[in-house]
Amino acid sequence: MESKVGQSSAEQIVTNSGGSGNIESLTHCATRLRFQLRDASLIDQAALEKVPGVMGVVPQSGNRLQVVIGGAVQSTFADIMALPSMKSIGKGTSSDADVKAAARAGGPRGKVAWLDSFFEYLSDSFRPLLGVLLGASLIIAFAAVLDALGVVDFRATDKPATWVFVDAMWRGVFYFLPIMVAYNASKKLNVDPWVGAAIMGALMTPEFVSLNDPERFPSTVCTINQTLGSQSCVADIFGLPMQLNDYSGQVFVPLIMVAILGLLYKGLKKIFPENVQMVFVPFFSLAIMIPLTAFLIGPLGIWLGNGLGSGLAWLNTNVPFVFALLIPMLYPFLVPLGLHWPLNALMLMNINTLGYDFIQGPMGAWNFACFGATAGVLVLSMRDKDVTMRQTATGALAAGLLGGISEPSLYGIHLRFKRIYPRMLIGCFTGGLVIAVLGAPFGGVKTSAFAFTSLLTIPVFDPMWVYIIAIAAAFIVSMVLIIIFDYRTPEQKAEAKAEQEQAAADLAAEVAAPAAVTAAAAGAAAAPITPAEPTNEVMAPVSGQMVSLQDVDDKVFASGALGKGVGIVPADGRVVSPITGTMVTVAKTGHAFGIKSDDGVEVLVHIGIDTVQLNGDGFDVAVQKKQRVNAGDLLANVNLDTIKQAGFDTTVILTVTNTAALAAVAPHPAANVSVGQPVIDVEH
Known part of the structure; x- marks a missing residue:
């Protein structure tokens, strides 16, 4: 387009x-x-x-x-x-x-760097898996629909081979989830991802699982938990007791393991020379981390995950009303900050340990309240003939209803218009309230699958009728409130209307322009069009002492990363355009200008070093974006004393940012220069 x-x-x-x-x-x-x-x-x-x-x-x-x-x-x-x-x-x-x-x-x-890194670690360990998790959840949804229609007993233990195979299609994703998480987490910490994956894989091999068999290994001792009906085994390994666990579907274990592996891996790379790292770093990583994970990290991760899951389960069991309201009311604030990833991990942990999850049901109320708000915006954009917002809302709504993805709605609309959140939260509350009241006799709304809460995954929730009423209520309430009370302030509505009118006027002008040219040609011979002068030289934007770009006290510019160019220590604060062209960029702080010539030469004029921190103080900007300028036209008047008093370097940096796309860019040698004097030669 x-x-x-x-x-x-x-x-x-x-x-x-x-x-x-x-x-x-x-x-x-x-x-x-x-x-x-x-x-x-x-x-x-x-x-x-x-x-x-x-x-x-x-x-x-x-x-x-x-x-x-x-x-x-x-x-x-x-x-x-x-x-x-x-x-x-x-x-x-x-x-x-x-x-x-x-x-x-x-x-x-951020203000708390380690916390920022922690949530980024969680996020990037899971984010690449979203597609395959969504695919698996839709397979489960398909099987659940057939179960509801009586075609197959989805929960039976003696299913035909065909349906056992269908189970393998989705169960493989969740069974090997620890290996996938370990791979992503290792990659995140710049560790060989196959090392992290291999460590978790060792605890999921048939050999490790067979240690649970007391008949084969008499030293293995197993006990039965009469309350939970589960079996716990301890094996004798190297004369030490090793608690045996089923690590399939676990997420906390690989996250903890890789965090420790990252420290070990980097330490080993410092110890061994580069020519032997390929052999010895993976060897010692495996030799140390597999036993450490089996004896200590694995049981610790299981305990941590079970503890968090049990805590939320207690809340859901003892105060279900509060729990059902708390989850959908928290999610609108957790998702934009990326703080929802620990809850996603708990969902997977619940499915693995309890066989079901009770968080995703209330979470669905939030998601559909979010999608309902987007639907309200779509209705208003269609009414107001706002093409841009209609396209944004349509794409976001499709991503939400079909994929259960809320980010397009959040970042594309909701966080841009602050009046949406209060209305959406009422929808979240309504959906949570429905689950709290109608779901109370059933212990809430549960699911045995990790499902993206979309229209396609409704069948995996139980009781399904409670879930449908809850998400429908959340969706409708949010949508109606947006339609009635709007999502924009009066000022935003007026601004949007003005932009639409301007766009219509621009379009009319574009349509009229060819007609005007045709009419003029019919009445008289068209005047010859003079082609723009080729840009073979870039002029000095300011008078002063020109220095080599490599001598500029800014590593990014000096490295040439922003193209070849020069620095000029200015003699005065009058800064002009070095070429004829169009203003592509005008920094709000007035310290930087991007200009593009008609024949494609792109230059950057950067006034001072780190002067962005002045927030425009001392800069009087004379141009605006998309404005046409000639070489020598004033860009800004700058108070050099203000820059110096703030402790910043006043050097004006001039670079050709698309150097790589040109045949040659040759800066002139260092010298005293006057404004408008050629300082860079350009070849196309």
């Missing part, structure tokens, strides 16, 4: 992220593009949010940016990476974890 300026959505996303030269790396997850930028102040968030296909924009600390796309994220990512200007971006960055690891190297991202 082309914008009115002829750019595709992919090109607009790159441009409004500060241009390709500002992108250090790019990857994506299930619904979002994840950028690691060089200078986050160059982001034009308002313009990004208006790009067709973009559901939301989430700037983050550490020069990171998330752009919410939804189900089309893979194709959008491919379109961006196929752009000529992106050919040198992201090489060697194959995963989301790699990008975030680089971000962490730049310093903490």
